[in-house]
């Protein structure tokens with residue numbers, strides 16, 4: 290299968306513990322980092338997701354808020370209705386004028402928001418990307434949910450397993466410029482070419498992380514490619530919309546669907562057999578870690594240099610890796626056996 294039993298069990302336990310902590314509102318107490326009150330840092334931290342109204346970002350923002358409450362900072366969340374870089378730029382500019390301590394942002398474009406972010410940094414605002422990165426010179430740290438090769442591989446393995454390693458597949462992505470999805474798609478293409486000669490990727494379409502657009506793109510894919518055997522959707526918005534389409538269509542159970550989804554959005558589709566298995570990480574932990582990375586930057590505990598270490602509350606100590614990347618952990622596979630254990 291995809292994970293060694295031990296890895297899978299350990300990941301399950303880690304997810305379950307952190308989900309339980311979030312659910313009970315249990316705080317981890319003082320960070321023990323020696324920072325915090327008295328340092329005079331501006332712990333006003335604003336989360337700026339790709340767009341609002343996406344349960345994935347609701348969960349990551351809630352994790353950020355939990356962390357910021359723990360260290361007595363000020364949490365805020367702003368964001369555009371649509372997942373576009375332009376929409377993010379105006380919020381970045383406003384936050385710069387307001388003089389927040391840090392912006393934690395999931396980037397809709399690796400370059401287009403860079404000038405605005407660098408103006409913010411020139412004005413003393415720390416910039417943490419999480420979930421979807423910018424170019425490395427426009428932020429201080431990137432909090433990465435899992436290593437990109439691993440995220441690509443778990444999805445390639447799942448679709449290969451679900452279609453018997455042969456036939457046509459398509460990808461239903463988020464917005465066309467999303468840094469994270471584009472990196473994963475490139476790696477999926479490489480892995481398919483290297484290890485799965487029987488699988489043909491016939492098309493990549495973009496649902497813009499909009500539910501209706503993703504639903505319509507799913508319908509179009511199935512019409513255009515009558516021999517399609519599977520769809521990979523590396524976005525929680527896309528996979529949920531595609532599952533909803535498949536559920537009441539003639540393709541349910543015939544065309545496989547996998548990718549990255551949240552358990553709460555995917556539960557009914559796993560329970561009725563529309564979807565067999567999909568992957569993700571814990572978005573609450575991702576937001577929580579981004580908040581602690583912001584705090585560490587604001588207080589000068591880290592600069593984003595490789596080897597810097599910081600305390601991340603209940604998640605423990607983290608080390609900044611090459612290119613200012615902080616890695617949360619491994620992706621995790623959800624299926625009918627374990628989905629009941631998760632609530633996010």
Ligand code: RAM
Pocket residue numbers: 339343345346395420421463467469498523524525526549550
């Ligand atoms: C959507 C967004 C997000 C991505 C997840 C998997 O919610 O595109 O950036 O990480 O899917």
